[in-house]
Amino acid sequence: MKTVYNPQHAGHAATHEFFRGRLVPAFEIPARADYVLKAVQAAALGEVLAPVDHGLAPLERVHAPAYLRFLRGAHAEWRALGGEGDAFPAVWPVRSLRSDVEPQSFAARMGLYSMDSGTPLTAGAWEAAYWGAQATLSGLEIALGDERRAYVLTRPPGHHAGADFFGGYCFINNAAVAAQAARDAGLQRVAILDVDYHHGNGTQAIFYERADVFYASLHGDPQTEYPFFLGHADERGAGAGLGFNANEPLAAGSSNEAWFAALERLLGRLQVFAPELLIVSLGVDTYGGDPISHFKLDRPEFAALGERLAAFGAPRTLFLQEGGYATEAIGLNVVAVLQGFERGLGRAGSR
Amino acid sequence: MKTVYNPQHAGHAATHEFFRGRLVPAFEIPARADYVLKAVQAAALGEVLAPVDHGLAPLERVHAPAYLRFLRGAHAEWRALGGEGDAFPAVWPVRSLRSDVEPQSFAARMGLYSMDSGTPLTAGAWEAAYWGAQATLSGLEIALGDERRAYVLTRPPGHHAGADFFGGYCFINNAAVAAQAARDAGLQRVAILDVDYHHGNGTQAIFYERADVFYASLHGDPQTEYPFFLGHADERGAGAGLGFNANEPLAAGSSNEAWFAALERLLGRLQVFAPELLIVSLGVDTYGGDPISHFKLDRPEFAALGERLAAFGAPRTLFLQEGGYATEAIGLNVVAVLQGFERGLGRAGSR
Ligand SMILES: [Zn+2]
Numbered sequence A, B: 001m002k003t004v005y006n007p008q009h010a011g012h013a014a015t016h017e018f019f020r021g022r023l024v025p026a027f028e029i030p031a032r033a034d035y036v037l038k039a040v041q042a043a044a045l046g047e048v049l050a051p052v053d054h055g056l057a058p059l060e061r062v063h064a065p066a067y068l069r070f071l072r073g074a075h076a077e078w079r080a081l082g083g084e085g086d087a088f089p090a091v092w093p094v095r096s097l098r099s100d101v102e103p104q105s106f107a108a109r110m111g112l113y114s115m116d117s118g119t120p121l122t123a124g125a126w127e128a129a130y131w132g133a134q135a136t137l138s139g140l141e142i143a144l145g146d147e148r149r150a151y152v153l154t155r156p157p158g159h160h161a162g163a164d165f166f167g168g169y170c171f172i173n174n175a176a177v178a179a180q181a182a183r184d185a186g187l188q189r190v191a192i193l194d195v196d197y198h199h200g201n202g203t204q205a206i207f208y209e210r211a212d213v214f215y216a217s218l219h220g221d222p223q224t225e226y227p228f229f230l231g232h233a234d235e236r237g238a239g240a241g242l243g244f245n246a247n248e249p250l251a252a253g254s255s256n257e258a259w260f261a262a263l264e265r266l267l268g269r270l271q272v273f274a275p276e277l278l279i280v281s282l283g284v285d286t287y288g289g290d291p292i293s294h295f296k297l298d299r300p301e302f303a304a305l306g307e308r309l310a311a312f313g314a315p316r317t318l319f320l321q322e323g324g325y326a327t328e329a330i331g332l333n334v335v336a337v338l339q340g341f342e343r344g345l346g347r348a349g350s351r
């Protein structure tokens, strides 16, 4: 399997983040992607390619242009105002407050365009996120071609980013960008399977009223796990999208058996949907050793996940890197999934 | 004029707060009320009374019971989870996220019930806010009696607190509690004039669709000033409340002439409304020396404000302490308003 690697990720390097109201050392750090790259190379998974620039237009298909404009200039604004280091938002337009006026205040726009204080806006955030989306689009092209599959190695992750806000370490929603680009390339039915420990609130919300992109996620129950305010089982889509969203929230600490049972329920739904492209939001913070998550997957389970996705048999599959915070183990866990997938393909091919 | 003083304010003593994404020494501190009490006593303004307990019911008339329940137990929960010092929220249900499910997670409920990270939830926050509301209700009783006027000296302030969220140093919206209690006591028309530097987003939102409580505010333009996401000139009420909300946003740095001109416009509106009770959300962060605000009022202007409010001639008037962060000057500024009011009343009485 070919990998598209986003080298700009390294410029997005926060030292600290707010975690449950306290300033703590950052979890979402460049070493995460470095370890994955090493593991991909060590496993000789396949060619590692640089992203090709597709411009802003595909990002504007899922994100508000005003949001992207803000994000692009935000850290420079922060510095021009005398800010040092990373910028954090501090006030939000919740219930009864307005989101329809973009205030002049930089602090206000930081809040208007975000959902938490746990996502440091670093000097390199825009470049990292922009090139992550480009890597995603480059990976999509490979998956839409003869290769029929690809892996996109990037950070920051994307699935918490909404149409017009950042949060949960995410700025640009790569899964949404890829799904929309696939639709624009002529595919009729795209499925996003989100196996990250956390619910992909941004991805769900972007496609919630659409029948052409099916969002399916299994994740830590939002009653106790981030992002808390979305990802419940009763969210099944709305309007034209009713029936095209499926959530499997699982209690923190759930067994691997429970996890795979939930995966089977989702794959059953997706089988009926019959997507022409399967996008996998591949977070490996489901790992037992993850410092901020509470599932118990380990190498054999990650390999089994990869094999199961191959058996699912989507015509085309695109793997996108999302979370995973047990830094040194991330690479091995990701490679276990991807090698499992390749093994599964080989088996299917020899049938 | 009689003062009702909330002695429980002192238990709400944060050392730090988040201000524009940075942890800084707290502005909203017990010394604020101490200086006002000293000034009230030094000026021999009148009797200083303790609050009488009116229970939770009047608070539940304007705040969601689930919010009050959370607030009451929040700091104990935080400590039981191993939290130390003050608690801060870190994640919010903005656009596309759900506010209709109360998550189990304490961190999530902190976010569900707040609008910013600038409001430390201290060990004494609930007692201070609860007794502030009781002081407010006690002051209202005095104003509804033969005295026809009263001043409530309390902190934290109230006008940013929404029906179900805290923020901007505020937990319980005293002005809203007083207005609703006055209505419940049989008054037909209640006006709230908010002269704090900041727009009282919580008060406005609570009465936005009602014609019986007129909210009028002059304040720093939300384009650049907290709370940023409400307080624009085009917010005139909705539904039955259309026409019963008036905002006069003024650019930071506006002259005293501009401030008094805006005050006249609002009083003209309120004159037509002819309230039976005028509640004054009395913030004195309009003071030229205030560390977080940008108007230029000084002692003579505060005295003129008091005299003008007496001339307005509402049958009953209730002053509630809101903001003001130039700690040592707050007392003198507040007393200037209240003495101006008394002088104005005396003059009217002698006419
Ligand atoms: Zn995650």
Ligand SMILES: [Zn+2]
Residues within 6 Å of the ligand: B196, B197, B198, B283, B285, B322, B323, B324
């Ligand atoms: Zn204020």
